[in-house]
Amino acid sequence: ENIDFLLKKLQQKFHLKNFPYKVICIDISHNSWKNPAGGISAMVGWILSKKDYRQIKIPPELWGNDYESLKFCLNKYFENNSADLVILDWWKWQLNIVNDLPNEIVLNTDFISIGKWKARSTKGKLAWESEIFYTFEKEIPVDYSLLEDKLLIKLRDEAHRFANKYRTKIWQII
Numbered sequence: 001e002n003i004d005f006l007l008k009k010l011q012q013k014f015h016l017k018n019f020p021y022k023v024i025c026i027d028i029s030h031n032s033w034k035n036p037a038g039g040i041s042a043m044v045g046w047i048l049s050k051k052d053y054r055q056i057k058i059p060p061e062l063w064g065n066d067y068e069s070l071k072f073c074l075n076k077y078f079e080n081n082s083a084d085l086v087i088l089d090w091w092k093w094q095l096n097i098v099n100d101l102p103n104e105i106v107l108n109t110d111f112i113s114i115g116k117w118k119a120r121s122t123k124g125k126l127a128w129e130s131e132i133f134y135t136f137e138k139e140i141p142v143d144y145s146l147l148e149d150k151l152l153i154k155l156r157d158e159a160h161r162f163a164n165k166y167r168t169k170i171w172q173i174i
Helices: 001-014 067-079 093-098 102-110 148-170
Strands: 022-031 034-044 054-057 087-092 111-114 132-134 140-143
Touching: 001 148, 022 067, 022 148, 054 067, 054 148, 067 093, 067 102, 087 093, 087 148, 093 111, 102 132, 111 148, 132 148, 140 148
Parallel strands: 022 087, 087 111
Antiparallel strands: 022 034, 034 054, 111 132, 132 140
16 A cells, blocks of 8 residues: 555544654563663654664663653653654553643654553453554554554564663663
């Protein structure tokens, strides 16, 4: 399918104010709430863009607080970068982070969240364990038959992999 068509479908599906050309996903990786690190993956025009990936070391005073760690990582990212759409990897409550971000970020960026239930911790997914996209208005089940949904899940999985790799590297955890 045409890239612009897919991005337009994504914009309509989530009622985004921006055309989602640059999409980032952020994940916080930790080892039992210790030694956290943030990883941000990016797609530009549906293509993974490694030059737009970011690794963020989280200061010790934020350890154990995913919400503050997420806010820290987003503020760090937006110091020198931009995005049309941010995907938060966790749950619908993570969207509340928007209330604590600077206005220039909130006004120019759309946010959605992916609830992963047990999807990453189990090999097979039962029907009730499916992933859900959350917007401020509603919940939208992930449709694994749609290319745009598959690409967003791929970006989320890439953020998770990237954050884990960075955490392992900086904290030398095996």
